[in-house]
Amino acid sequence: MTGTPVRIVIAAVNQLYRETLAGIIQTKPNLQVVAGAEDGLAAVQAVEKHKPDVVLMAVSMPVLNGIDATWIIKSKFPAVRVILLSMIEADPTSETIRKAGACCCLDKGCSPSEIIQAIMTAGI
DSSP states (O other): OSSSOEEEHHHHHHHHHHHHHHHHHHTTTTTEEEESSSHHHHHHHHHHOOOOOOEEEEESSSSSSSSHHHHHHHOOOTTOEEEESOSSSEEEEEEEEHHOSSSSSEETTOOOOHHHHHHHHHHH
């Protein structure tokens, strides 16, 4: 990693969850949360506006779900790495997730260190 921080957009319905994730992520000096989004469409718009390196996004969201938002983000911004978060432990949509272009899918209940590790190994 270079001296430039990894820029991150967090997309999840629950504002407290987004704020908690942002607090965890920003404990690392080389990670910077640049925007939050409450649905998939807002996530796509945040990517267009803020040009992040990584999007940390819930699969289940209104307006546009995380998988559909990933398709759009990856088609417009192929260099952006998308990490999806799911409440389903054994995710039956993993094939769909890979086809959409996400680099991985984490359980929403995973540890903070797993989230940080996924961001750090997202190929940035």
